[in-house]
Amino acid sequence: MYKEEVIDLYSMIRKRNPLIHQITNAVTVNDCANVTLAVGASPVMASSIEEVEEMVKLADALVINIGTLQSGVFKAMILAGKAANKIGIPIIFDPVGVGATTFRKEKAKEFLRQVDVAVIRGNASEVDSLMGGASTTRGVDAGVVEISLKELAVKTAVSYSCVVVISGQIDTISNGTETIQITNGDFWLKSITGTGCMSTSLIGCFIGITKDYFLAAIAGTSLMGLAGEKAKKRLQEDEGIGTYKVKLMDEIFIMNGDTWKEEVQIHES
Ligand SMILES: Nc1ncnc2c1ncn2[C@@H]1O[C@H](COP(=O)(O)OP(=O)(O)OP(=O)(O)O)[C@@H](O)[C@H]1O
Ligand SMILES: Cc1ncsc1CCO
Numbered sequence: 479m480y481k482e483e484v485i486d487l488y489s490m491i492r493k494r495n496p497l498i499h500q501i502t503n504a505v506t507v508n509d510c511a512n513v514t515l516a517v518g519a520s521p522v523m524a525s526s527i528e529e530v531e532e533m534v535k536l537a538d539a540l541v542i543n544i545g546t547l548q549s550g551v552f553k554a555m556i557l558a559g560k561a562a563n564k565i566g567i568p569i570i571f572d573p574v575g576v577g578a579t580t581f582r583k584e585k586a587k588e589f590l591r592q593v594d595v596a597v598i599r600g601n602a603s604e605v606d607s608l609m610g611g612a613s614t615t616r617g618v619d620a621g622v623v624e625i626s627l628k629e630l631a632v633k634t635a636v637s638y639s640c641v642v643v644i645s646g647q648i649d650t651i652s653n654g655t656e657t658i659q660i661t662n663g664d665f666w667l668k669s670i671t672g673t674g675c676m677s678t679s680l681i682g683c684f685i686g687i688t689k690d691y692f693l694a695a696i697a698g699t700s701l702m703g704l705a706g707e708k709a710k711k712r713l714q715e716d717e718g719i720g721t722y723k724v725k726l727m728d729e730i731f732i733m734n735g736d737t738w739k740e741e742v743q744i745h746e747s
């Protein structure tokens with residue numbers, strides 16, 4: 479049902495080359511910029527309070543990721559978020575590690591109180607924690623969540639009036655009314671840091687070209703899963719995570735609508 483529309487997004491993004499303003503973490507900033515280029519968008523990483531409001535006005539979408547959050551940068555996130563809301567630039571929010579510390583929990587909730595977002599993407603315990611759930615996040619890694627992923631995605635989407643992506647072995651995406659799951663992926667995606675952050679940046683690229691944020695979330699999420707799966711298949715016996723990361727970038731870069739359509743596994747409920 480969603481396939482033809484997503485294929486259109488893959489060709490459209492290269493033509494439109496949207497500018498994606500990202501305030502992200504110090505660990506994965508370079509990888510996030512490179513996946514943005516790989517999918518056909520342009521990244522700009524700017525996080526100073528002196529310039530974020532001016533920068534976001536030039537952008538087609540804003541990515542906010544709290545992975546290595548610091549107080550000064552949080553102020554910049556709020557300034558950029560409010561400026562984006564004022565002129566209708568869509569925002570994706572990645573609450574990295576939100577269950578791990580009080581600081582992250584307070585700041586993530588404050589951001590979502592002050593700024594309207596189009597998409598939230600996190601792993602299961604991060605999303606659970608945003609909803610006040612009891613699960614803890616071990617640093618940035620997902621912990622165990624008691625409620626069903628579909629239920630959690632729907633509840634969170636309704637609560638924050640946005641699209642929610644819960645990543646994991648199965649990716650679950652909901653806009654509160656429609657919910658789908660994607661089963662592409664490979665557990666090696668967890669062996670390199672930041673595949674979640676990169677997935678957030680990819681979705682950020684797609685919300686920069688369509689107002690259908692549910693479709694944009696499907697496009698970005700499935701691209702990471704499918705690329706991760708294909709990269710793993712191309713590894714030789716003596717190759718490890720260094721080569722895997724390079725091949726992952728390559729697979730994102732060479733993905734086209736036809737391959738995507740043949741291999742994507744979207745399950746509608
Ligand atoms: N067990 C698994 N099997 C297959 N794919 C997986 C598995 N776990 C995660 N993935 C995939 O890995 C990618 C990152 O998801 P993950 O849930 O690890 O994000 P994250 O915890 O936010 O990562 P990070 O914080 O390191 O960026 C997604 O594309 C997801 O589908
Ligand atoms: C490892 C790590 N620590 C803070 S952010 C980050 C990248 C993955 O989320």
Ligand SMILES: [Mg+2]
Pocket residue numbers: 574575600601618674675
């Ligand atoms: Mg993450």
